[in-house]
Amino acid sequence: MARVVVDVPLAHLDRPFDYAVPDQLADTVQAGCRVRVRFHGRLVDGVVWELGDSTDFAGSLQPLSHVPSGEPVLTPQVAQLVRTVADRYAGTASDVLRLALPPRRAAAEKRPTPTPDHLPDPPDPAGFARYQAGPALLEALAEGRPARAVWTALPGEDWPTRLVELCRAALSGRRGALVVVPDGKDLDRLTAAAARLLPAHAYTVLRADDSPEKRYRQFLAASRGAAQVVLGTRAAMFAPVRDLGLVVVWDDGDDLHSDERAPYPHARDVLVQRAWLDNCAAVVAGTSRTAEAALLVESGWAHELVADRAVLRAAAPRVRALGEDFELARDPAARSARLPSLAHETARRALAAGTPVLVQVPRRGYVPSLACARCRAPARCAHCAGPLGISPRPGPGGARIPACRWCARPAATFDCPHCHGTKLRASVVGESRTAEELARAFPGASVRTSGSTSGVLATVPSGPALVVATPGAEPVAEGGYGAALLLDSWALLGRADLRAGEETLRRWMNAAALVRPASDGGHVIVAADAAHPVVQALVRWDPGWLAARELADRRELGFPPATRIASLAGSPEALAEFLDALRLPDGADLLGPVPERPRPGQEGERERFLVRVPRSEGGALAHALTEVQGVRSAKKALEHVRVQLDPLELV
DNA sequence: TAAAATGCATGT
DNA sequence: CATGCATTTTAC
Numbered sequence: 001m002a003r004v005v006v007d008v009p010l011a012h013l014d015r016p017f018d019y020a021v022p023d024q025l026a027d028t029v030q031a032g033c034r035v036r037v038r039f040h041g042r043l044v045d046g047v048v049w050e051l052g053d054s055t056d057f058a059g060s061l062q063p064l065s066h067v068p069s070g071e072p073v074l075t076p077q078v079a080q081l082v083r084t085v086a087d088r089y090a091g092t093a094s095d096v097l098r099l100a101l102p103p104r105r106a107a108a109e110k111r112p113t114p115t116p117d118h119l120p121d122p123p124d125p126a127g128f129a130r131y132q133a134g135p136a137l138l139e140a141l142a143e144g145r146p147a148r149a150v151w152t153a154l155p156g157e158d159w160p161t162r163l164v165e166l167c168r169a170a171l172s173g174r175r176g177a178l179v180v181v182p183d184g185k186d187l188d189r190l191t192a193a194a195a196r197l198l199p200a201h202a203y204t205v206l207r208a209d210d211s212p213e214k215r216y217r218q219f220l221a222a223s224r225g226a227a228q229v230v231l232g233t234r235a236a237m238f239a240p241v242r243d244l245g246l247v248v249v250w251d252d253g254d255d256l257h258s259d260e261r262a263p264y265p266h267a268r269d270v271l272v273q274r275a276w277l278d279n280c281a282a283v284v285a286g287t288s289r290t291a292e293a294a295l296l297v298e299s300g301w302a303h304e305l306v307a308d309r310a311v312l313r314a315a316a317p318r319v320r321a322l323g324e325d326f327e328l329a330r331d332p333a334a335r336s337a338r339l340p341s342l343a344h345e346t347a348r349r350a351l352a353a354g355t356p357v358l359v360q361v362p363r364r365g366y367v368p369s370l371a372c373a374r375c376r377a378p379a380r381c382a383h384c385a386g387p388l389g390i391s392p393r394p395g396p397g398g399a400r401i402p403a404c405r406w407c408a409r410p411a412a413t414f415d416c417p418h419c420h421g422t423k424l425r426a427s428v429v430g431e432s433r434t435a436e437e438l439a440r441a442f443p444g445a446s447v448r449t450s451g452s453t454s455g456v457l458a459t460v461p462s463g464p465a466l467v468v469a470t471p472g473a474e475p476v477a478e479g480g481y482g483a484a485l486l487l488d489s490w491a492l493l494g495r496a497d498l499r500a501g502e503e504t505l506r507r508w509m510n511a512a513a514l515v516r517p518a519s520d521g522g523h524v525i526v527a528a529d530a531a532h533p534v535v536q537a538l539v540r541w542d543p544g545w546l547a548a549r550e551l552a553d554r555r556e557l558g559f560p561p562a563t564r565i566a567s568l569a570g571s572p573e574a575l576a577e578f579l580d581a582l583r584l585p586d587g588a589d590l591l592g593p594v595p596e597r598p599r600p601g602q603e604g605e606r607e608r609f610l611v612r613v614p615r616s617e618g619g620a621l622a623h624a625l626t627e628v629q630g631v632r633s634a635k636k637a638l639e640h641v642r643v644q645l646d647p648l649e650l651v
Numbered sequence: 652t653a654a655a656a657t658g659c660a661t662g663t
Numbered sequence: 664c665a666t667g668c669a670t671t672t673t674a675c
Contacts, residue, residue, distance in 0.1 A: 017675040040674045041652025
């Protein structure tokens with residue numbers, strides 16, 4: 001008898017079904033292998049959750065139809081993780097399995113999987129010597145202890161090498177390791193470090209942009225236990241690592257860690273869950289720090305892995321802030337590029353010293369939102385602290401008055417809690433300075449750009465050049481940048497998103513970390529008010545301080561991660577039915593509805609509700625939502641309600 | 652998709 | 664209150 005999870009999207013069928021194993025398939029079928037079965041009269045794909053010898057099913061079992069191969073692609077540990085993630089995000093196991101298992105390619109299965117010929121020694125602890133508990137962490141990993149750390153990497157840190165050293169420590173103790181990074185550029189750097197520090201075939205790389213054939217081959221290297229170290233982008237969070245001893249997520253604030261397919265799991269949360277289930281070590285790492293990571297520290301789940309202030313001072317560039325009323329450069333060319341004189345001067349000196357200069361400009365297209373006209377703090381709803389915006393549709397009477405984007409209450413009057421200003425203004429929308437403008441301000445300098453439209457550069461050489469990049473696309477400069485200019489800060493800080501502060505610091509620090517230390521002439525100029533806490537955190541290079549402060553603020557305002565929030569989106573009718581069936585957990589707060597901006601390929605009016613519960617009720621909320629989804633799918637409710645837990649954007 | 656379960660009218 | 668037929672439910 002085989003217990004099979006069938007690949008159907010219906011919530012009320014999210015459980016295994018028992019099938020008889022015909023004699024001729026008995027030799028092939030294995031726990032964790034793919035099968036085809038007759039279900040509801042049709043042939044569907046499925047995975048064998050487990051093999052057993054008895055069934056609770058009263059009727060007579062259907063036989064398995066086909067077993068394409070006995071390759072066990074779903075390990076018991078990953079099966080447990082899939083179930084846990086489905087429950088946590090109010091999704092189904094088959095949805096999560098689609099993320100966890102790459103499509104099968106028969107050719108890749110037939111190829112032999114190369115194995116490493118030796119285990120490595122533990123890594124040289126010198127790389128982590130700058131962090132107080134660094135060498136101790138490596139030791140714990142080598143001994144297979146479930147150490148947990150939030151690692152804040154120093155500016156200029158060769159973090160890919162450090163992360164591979166963590167893997168090597170685990171591997172030296174015969175334990176597997178899994179590292180998830182946000183994008184291909186980071187993965188390239190990580191892979192290069194692995195090639196230097198790990199035995200051949202001891203690691204495998206899972207990336208979305210490989211061909212299906214190669215993806216499956218790389219996956220099999222892990223599932224067959226040949227490669228015990230897996231490096232990858234977010235889909236690798238489910239990789240079947242043999243004897244998992246360590247999970248690592250790099251730059252967990254990057255929104256690429258959030259999967260955009262249902263049930264929208266986040267790599268950090270999944271890996272933390274995985275560390276719980278497998279009782280293995282975990283490292284949440286980055287140059288900056290998220291409020292979620294701060295919560296892991298505050299709750300005692302993880303220790304901080306940080307350098308002390310003296311070490312930090314030696315590594316960090318000199319950071320200076322310009323207020324809003326900065327003096328524009330006297331040079332007319334620089335003025336046309338709207339460069340403040342200090343920024344102009346700093347860049348000019350770095351170029352003269354023969355070093356490259358990084359200019360970070362935000363991507364265009366941020367959603368305009370409302371801020372206090374006096375102090376520019378994002379304007380928040382007096383009732384639920386959601387962001388204020390101008391409704392896309394005129395209200396009754398045709399007036400377009402500001403309203404909360406969460407609970408839709410109009411904000412007839414505004415009283416800024418920070419400065420008691422009463423006027424609102426639209427936040428600055430990001431508008432990139434063009435490379436040509438900068439070129440005019442620095443005649444003779446070569447200008448290179450790196451961004452999603454112009455193409456992302458991985459590295460730039462050490463000579464003098466202006467490098468214009470959007471956040472996340474900053475190339476690494478050989479020997480480090482002489483200076484960085486962080487421009488258009490209000491476009492970042494003024495965003496309505498509740499993560500705007502943390503996200504701004506993350507982007508600034510990721511750019512500033514590529515600059516040489518101050519002792520080596522490295523300067524960073526940020527065009528923002530020095531009094532702003534995010535700017536203070538950058539100047540003092542103290543991401544832990546900002547993250548702790550963010551966490552405290554969010555607790556005060558009832559935001560995640562202090563609370564858990566579910567977003568429910570659909571037609572007004574479907575939402576009404578859904579809410580009618582929903583039994584809200586204790587202390588739940590229902591906000592909305594607000595109109596949803598239409599998504600491509602969707603028609604009809606759509607709305608959104610938010611359900612907010614205390615963090616302790618997160619499980620109960622997910623359970624209640626699952627229950628409603630189950631009832632609706634059993635009733636064949638035609639209109640789908642999109643349920644998303646802990647959505648990244650709460651605009 | 653098709654078998655099983657349920658609902659319902661009809662005739663004794 | 665059996666019987667036959669239509670409709671609904673289930674999904675192994």
